[in-house]
Amino acid sequence: xxxxxxxxxxxxxxxxxxxxxxxxxxxxxxxxxxxxxxxxxxxxxxxxxxxxxxxxxxxxxxxxxxxxxxxxxxxxxxxxxxxxxxxxxxxxxxxxxxxxxxxxxxxxxxxxxxxxxxxxxxxxxxxxxxxxxxxxxxxxxxxxxxxxxxxxxxxxxxxxxxxxxxxxxxxxxxxxxxxxxxxxxxxxxxxxxxxxxxxxxxxxxxxxxxxxxxxxxxxxxxxxxxxxxxxxxxxxxxxxxxxxxxxxxxxxxxxxxxxxxxxxxxxxxxxxxxxxxxxxxxxxxxxxxxxxxxxxxxxxxxxxxxxxxxxxxxxxxxxxxxxxxxxxxxxxxxxxxxxxxxxxxxxxxxxxxxxxxxxxxxxxxxxxxxxxxxxxxxxxxxxxxxxxxxxxxxxxxxxxxxxxxxxxxxxxxxxxxxxxxxxxxxxxxxxxxxxxxxxxxxxxxxxxxxxxxxxxxxxxxxxxxxxxxxxxxxxxxxxxxxxxxxxxxxxxxxxxxxxxxxxxxxxxxxxxxxxxxxxxxxxxxxxxxxxxxxxxxxxxxxxxxxxxxxxxxxxx
Amino acid sequence: xxxxxxxxxxxxxxxxxxxxxxxxxxxxxxxxxxxxxxxxxxxxxxxxxxxxxxxxxxxxxxxxxxxxxxxxxxxxxxxxxxxxxxxxxxxxxxxxxxxxxxxxxxxxxxxxxxxxxxxxxxxxxxxxxxxxxxxxxxxxxxxxxxxxxxxxxxxxxxxxxxxxxxxxxxxxxxxxxxxxxxxxxxxxxxxxxxxxxxxxxxxxxxxxxxxxxxxxxxxxxxxxxxxxxxxxxxxxxx
Numbered sequence: 001x002x003x004x005x006x007x008x009x010x011x012x013x014x015x016x017x018x019x020x021x022x023x024x025x026x027x028x029x030x031x032x033x034x035x036x037x038x039x040x041x042x043x044x045x046x047x048x049x050x051x052x053x054x055x056x057x058x059x060x061x062x063x064x065x066x067x068x069x070x071x072x073x074x075x076x077x078x079x080x081x082x083x084x085x086x087x088x089x090x091x092x093x094x095x096x097x098x099x100x101x102x103x104x105x106x107x108x109x110x111x112x113x114x115x116x117x118x119x120x121x122x123x124x125x126x127x128x129x130x131x132x133x134x135x136x137x138x139x140x141x142x143x144x145x146x147x148x149x150x151x152x153x154x155x156x157x158x159x160x161x162x163x164x165x166x167x168x169x170x171x172x173x174x175x176x177x178x179x180x181x182x183x184x185x186x187x188x189x190x191x192x193x194x195x196x197x198x199x200x201x202x203x204x205x206x207x208x209x210x211x212x213x214x215x216x217x218x219x220x221x222x223x224x225x226x227x228x229x230x231x232x233x234x235x236x237x238x239x240x241x242x243x244x245x246x247x248x249x250x251x252x253x254x255x256x257x258x259x260x261x262x263x264x265x266x267x268x269x270x271x272x273x274x275x276x277x278x279x280x281x282x283x284x285x286x287x288x289x290x291x292x293x294x295x296x297x298x299x300x301x302x303x304x305x306x307x308x309x310x311x312x313x314x315x316x317x318x319x320x321x322x323x324x325x326x327x328x329x330x331x332x333x334x335x336x337x338x339x340x341x342x343x344x345x346x347x348x349x350x351x352x353x354x355x356x357x358x359x360x361x362x363x364x365x366x367x368x369x370x371x372x373x374x375x376x377x378x379x380x381x382x383x384x385x386x387x388x389x390x391x392x393x394x395x396x397x398x399x400x401x402x403x404x405x406x407x408x409x410x411x412x413x414x415x416x417x418x419x420x421x422x423x424x425x426x427x428x429x430x431x432x433x434x435x436x437x438x439x440x441x442x443x444x445x446x447x448x449x450x451x452x453x454x455x456x457x458x459x460x461x462x463x464x465x466x467x468x469x470x471x472x473x474x475x476x477x478x479x480x481x482x483x484x485x486x487x488x489x490x491x492x493x494x495x496x497x498x499x500x501x502x503x504x505x506x507x508x509x510x511x512x513x514x515x516x517x518x519x520x521x522x523x524x525x526x527x528x529x530x531x532x533x534x535x536x537x538x539x540x541x542x543x544x545x546x547x548x549x550x551x552x553x554x555x556x
Numbered sequence: 557x558x559x560x561x562x563x564x565x566x567x568x569x570x571x572x573x574x575x576x577x578x579x580x581x582x583x584x585x586x587x588x589x590x591x592x593x594x595x596x597x598x599x600x601x602x603x604x605x606x607x608x609x610x611x612x613x614x615x616x617x618x619x620x621x622x623x624x625x626x627x628x629x630x631x632x633x634x635x636x637x638x639x640x641x642x643x644x645x646x647x648x649x650x651x652x653x654x655x656x657x658x659x660x661x662x663x664x665x666x667x668x669x670x671x672x673x674x675x676x677x678x679x680x681x682x683x684x685x686x687x688x689x690x691x692x693x694x695x696x697x698x699x700x701x702x703x704x705x706x707x708x709x710x711x712x713x714x715x716x717x718x719x720x721x722x723x724x725x726x727x728x729x730x731x732x733x734x735x736x737x738x739x740x741x742x743x744x745x746x747x748x749x750x751x752x753x754x755x756x757x758x759x760x761x762x763x764x765x766x767x768x769x770x771x772x773x774x775x776x777x778x779x780x781x782x783x784x785x786x787x788x789x790x791x792x793x794x
Contacts, residue, residue, distance in 0.1 A: 440608060441628055442632060
């Protein structure tokens, strides 16, 4: 992750300078980044988890990546300016040295000046890690740190200049795959635990992937990439297209994931599916019709509260029907609330629409929280004891079962979305999104089209709310905060506005990853934020853009 | 063939009247040109007819039927199509998609396909660009798509707003020839142009709009030779 981040920040500010000055500048920027990384406490937090068991922790990998990238970038610059490879590698080593020097200064300041009173993260544990196991920053240890910086920078430089393009791609891909395998140890470990003979324990240790499996994995990925390139098949990333294989793999993963992994992963998958449902709803409003909606969570709340009131055993229940009866009611009520929402904001456009919907969303949240409606909706106490859905006499209790419920709904919603998108109304939405005046002048009724968009989007969110209610077994007002709307919006932007597969990918990345990385505590949000900014630089069109966006980007 | 009759049209932006009690007729099957300086209210008149702009007073009749109360999208069904100023294509859609969406109000698919063919005959250059994004076309090609898109609604009255704006002289010829060809198919044309000379050349009828009022009207030839028009809009000394 940090690899991308650092490259992109260079890309933003890169101007042509003399290679030596550039290397120093890159090294210092990277050094400051590395020091910051340590001083905000990220190092110590990430040091607990290993990429390769007992060899490299995440923190170490991140710092090494900073030095490597500094070297790589410096060497690439020198290369462009026509320097010899040897000189480029030397400059890259210099950039790495600068990173090491920054860290060394920090270590010296920590051990000698006692900056810990101000910067709590400058702890003995940090010094111990950076000086390879000693607490005092002796000159020998500092030298080692500098040497490591130089070495890593030079390796990065060599990768940029000496290694042929094909091999470079393969190596980078191999490194990323190994990091990925280590990062999601829990997921892969639980998958591997289905295999007989203790394979899981052979591959994974308690903190990360073991050394030999890591090396084998790396070698396999490198070999495979090179062989594939040699066979003349262009990679999917380069052609910009998505191979059928990747779609099949994605679908297969989605279908079997909760069965072969732990309950925890199933629960995360369930959450992803819920956000997919909401994402597809907002995709109708924003992605297709261009209607910004920051109050989207309101429809989710309507669906959840409807099911809660109809399926609860608690004192607030107004009926005790099965989930299968409550679900359509929830969807219809959400659709109606979409109409009611749509009416007052129809004439409002752009930024004002965002504000108006924000207000409407907050109204719903305040209403369910209010004392006035507490006798009906439970106020801050919420509604509890919601029955689980029963299918053919079996109560759907486990996360995996509920995941499949959400998945089936998501599949249905995806199908409806896809049909709508290619129907008359879909074209009307696109026209309104592009130019409302012209759309009217072509005979499109903007009022009706927008109301349908609001209502369909709301219905999808209502379905998500209904599943959410039975998943959690209770509903509380605090589940329906603005952040939910923002998250759904971010899913669309990251995945690619107007793109259905984009919603799936966006939900996986923005909802799934942070949940799976829970062990990194608050720092995952830091990386989440950095990743969002980086994404907007690297792939502004989204991870899986809609056809029209892709064409536009290609033509531009 | 339909006649468009505008009576005492007044359009105001707040306290400022952009069009004051303007009356004119676009006769059935003819080309009627509206000439006038920047800000004279030409575009406002067209937007009032298509319904994009609310009117303060006046009637807009098509063959005696008042369409002034209809929302814009229903005026399209009544037979009015507008080619907006600056073309305003759906730049992220292909030429084909732009044309198809022009036929939004129509159900007769077979006829729609025929009309697309007719437009590609009228503008052969669009054939080469058919699958290209409209936003990537040249100005002249975009104007052709805009006119084609409007024609896809199968209108009886076509409102053209500055179709030659910013185009090279040869392309202007091409566009105006197309206007005449469309008119020859029986479509009533109301043409707003700053390029007064070229507009009056092809117009059957014409009128001059000055600060929102109709100050002169007559046949295209009459206005071409009228001393006031010559001095104000054609750059000749009176």
